[in-house]
């Protein structure tokens with residue numbers, strides 16, 4: 001899947017990616033010839049003004065949405081050279097998602113929500129249950145496994161989504177404003193959790209945020225404007241294994 005033996009191997013390579021939204025006569029160039037490489041073990045924050053293309057970047061580089069030009073390799077495989085079915089399967093095996101709206105299934109308990117990605121890739125149900133419970137324990141919700149989403153606080157629900165995103169040990173986790181609708185204390189908890197999973201497990205995470213404090217606490221910060229990367233720099237926060245920031249040096253991008 002990924003080159004797990006080399007923590008600095010490129011995991012995601014996006015080259016010349018273009019995305020155009022068309023509605024009637026109007027078209028918006030949302031990603032403009034964008035290049036980005038993410039290495040295994042990086043925690044990358046994506047910032048930029050509203051409308052600069054952050055969510056589009058996440059949707060296109062994860063293969064959730066189509067692109068209009070360029071290519072995206074994840075674990076060496078070209079997402080858009082695959083059939084839709086292959087891409088969906090590749091995504092299920094290599095990616096996890098944490099969105100602002102938790103997207104938990106309301107009639108499922110916490111553990112049932114968390115085990116779902118494992119069941120979807122054919123994991124034995126007993127093993128899936130065990131791993132889901134272990135993951136819930138890691139996010140501090142071991143006691144809440146039987147609770148449904150509406151019986152939990154926003155911060156707890158977001159911890160369930162983090163557990164669900166990570167349970168299948170995906171190569172890359174995409175997070176879009178994961179703390180966006182949480183109060184400050186809960187946002188700090190979620191960010192601490194993502195950072196810990198990055199540090200201890202080397203979990204690769206790409207995170208869209210409007211919060212400068214969160215941006216500064218990632219290993220690498222990229223800034224977007226008008227569908228382009230305009231800045232790409234390490235923040236000085238060590239990457240797992242003490243390798244320094246995620247990018248070699250502060251540099252203008254694009």
Ligand SMILES: Nc1ncnc2c1ncn2[C@@H]1O[C@H](COP(=O)(O)OP(=O)(O)OP(=O)(O)O)[C@@H](O)[C@H]1O
Nearest residue numbers: 021022028030048049050051052053054055056057
């Ligand atoms: N489905 C869509 N149809 C048409 N235009 C879209 C669509 N989605 C996004 N856009 C446009 O593409 C551009 C980039 O949008 P995107 O949502 O990626 O920005 P963003 O940086 O995530 O913004 P925000 O910080 O406000 O969430 C914007 O000009 C937006 O209006």
